Amino acid sequence: MNIGSIFLRNFRNYKELKLNLSPSLNIFIGNNAQGKTNIIESIYYAALGTSYRIKNDNDLINWQDNEAFINIDFTRLDIDNNIKFHLNKLKRRQILLNGDNIRQKDLPGTLTTVLFSPEDLLIIKGAPALRRRFLDIELSQTNLSYYNNLVKFNKIIVQRNNLLKKIREHKQKAEMLDMWDAQLIPAASFIWEKRWEAVKKISSFAAVMQDNISNNQEKLLIKYKIFAFEDIANVSGIEEAYKDKLYANRFNDIRRGATGIGPHHDDLELFVNNINLKNFGSQGQQRTAVLSLKLAELEYIKDTLGQYPVLLLDDVMSELDINRREKMVLFFRDKNIQTFITATDKDMFSNISKAKLYSVTAGNVEVING
Numbered sequence: 231m232n233i234g235s236i237f238l239r240n241f242r243n244y245k246e247l248k249l250n251l252s253p254s255l256n257i258f259i260g261n262n263a264q265g266k267t268n269i270i271e272s273i274y275y276a277a278l279g280t281s282y283r284i285k286n287d288n289d290l291i292n293w294q295d296n297e298a299f300i301n302i303d304f305t306r307l308d309i310d311n312n313i314k315f316h317l318n319k320l321k322r323r324q325i326l327l328n329g330d331n332i333r334q335k336d337l338p339g340t341l342t343t344v345l346f347s348p349e350d351l352l353i354i355k356g357a358p359a360l361r362r363r364f365l366d367i368e369l370s371q372t373n374l375s376y377y378n379n380l381v382k383f384n385k386i387i388v389q390r391n392n393l394l395k396k397i398r399e400h401k402q403k404a405e406m407l408d409m410w411d412a413q414l415i416p417a418a419s420f421i422w423e424k425r426w427e428a429v430k431k432i433s434s435f436a437a438v439m440q441d442n443i444s445n446n447q448e449k450l451l452i453k454y455k456i457f458a459f460e461d462i463a464n465v466s467g468i469e470e471a472y473k474d475k476l477y478a479n480r481f482n483d484i485r486r487g488a489t490g491i492g493p494h495h496d497d498l499e500l501f502v503n504n505i506n507l508k509n510f511g512s513q514g515q516q517r518t519a520v521l522s523l524k525l526a527e528l529e530y531i532k533d534t535l536g537q538y539p540v541l542l543l544d545d546v547m548s549e550l551d552i553n554r555r556e557k558m559v560l561f562f563r564d565k566n567i568q569t570f571i572t573a574t575d576k577d578m579f580s581n582i583s584k585a586k587l588y589s590v591t592a593g594n595v596e597v598i599n600g
């Protein structure tokens with residue numbers, strides 16, 4: 231996966247920006263609040279159709295305008311592609327892939343990315359929803375049916391929960407649940423199967439990474455924890471088991487007005503040397519594990535799609551010591567992973583050859599070298 235050029239108009243603080251990019255390392259240097267992250271965000275948004283920083287797309291449009299454009303040329307498995315976004319404060323946004331209108335449901339996996347930002351430590355320390363999100367982004371980018379099934383599952387849960395509340399208020403009959411459960415059970419089972427397989431792969435990739443980074447001191451293990459089916463050895467037969475549990479749990483669901491069992495309650499558990507990382511890991515172990523997870527994401531996408539995604543490293547350089555920083559950047563360069571890095575200090579990269587450096591000042595970008 232390789233981005234050749236990016237064009238932005240009225241996106242955040244860019245009135246107009248045209249960038250021709252290096253297929254290897256692209257490093258954006260500038261003081262705080264100049265627009266470095268905005269470039270990373272535009273790529274992430276073009277890949278997933280959503281920002282990782284805000285919920286409302288209108289915030290992406292320059293304050294002085296009503297519409298914004300993102301236009302990205304990229305190659306995917308050596309084939310040239312173009313993705314365009316037209317955002318408008320007053321109208322539905324438009325997405326064009328190679329000139330044809332597409333919908334959000336067709337987008338994930340077109341331009342694949344992995345983002346690494348300081349907030350990613352929350353994948354270890356934060357709530358289960360963040361770990362599920364981590365998995366769902368990987369799976370959606372590598373399997374469009376997964377994404378569409380997930381969207382469908384989430385809608386079914388909302389509708390089933392509305393119905394549960396009505397049944398609780400005696401406005402509907404409990405038998406009405408049969409219709410929703412008939413859709414929920416296969417949708418949930420599909421998610422379980424795919425997440426289970428993905429975690430096995432990601433766990434083995436991440437274990438190798440953690441081993442390398444820690445000089446064989448730390449054994450990382452990631453387990454997928456299915457709430458209500460804990461300690462199962464695999465997910466074969468889960469559809470039948472879920473059907474039974476869901477039925478047995480109806481009374482509780484009606485009382486709570488919410489669906490208590492399903493993949494929307496699952497979690498990932500991470501262990502280092504058999505110790506639960508979230509509860510007992512040191513800061514250093516947790517940071518290393520996030521890095522291992524991110525590197526595992528790259529390998530997982532490469533393994534599934536046959537090529538590395540574009541890598542976005544937003545503000546993570548200053549958190550690493552000089553040795554780790556250089557080792558990491560050279561690793562990406564030598565694996566031919568197109569990488570976008572933001573940083574405030576260009577001296578951090580003085581030993582890295584073949585990097586294209588840009589200086590970013592108040593929504594203007596100039597090439598420093600490369």
Ligand SMILES: Nc1ncnc2c1ncn2[C@@H]1O[C@H](COP(=O)(O)OP(=O)(O)OP(=O)(O)O)[C@@H](O)[C@H]1O
Nearest residue numbers: 242243262263264265266267268289290291292293
């Ligand atoms: N919709 C918008 N319209 C115009 N300007 C915006 C908009 N949204 C954000 N900005 C401006 O963009 C700038 C922030 O850019 P960005 O987040 O890319 O900073 P950065 O260079 O990555 O900084 P840091 O090093 O602090 O992370 C701020 O000056 C902010 O006022």
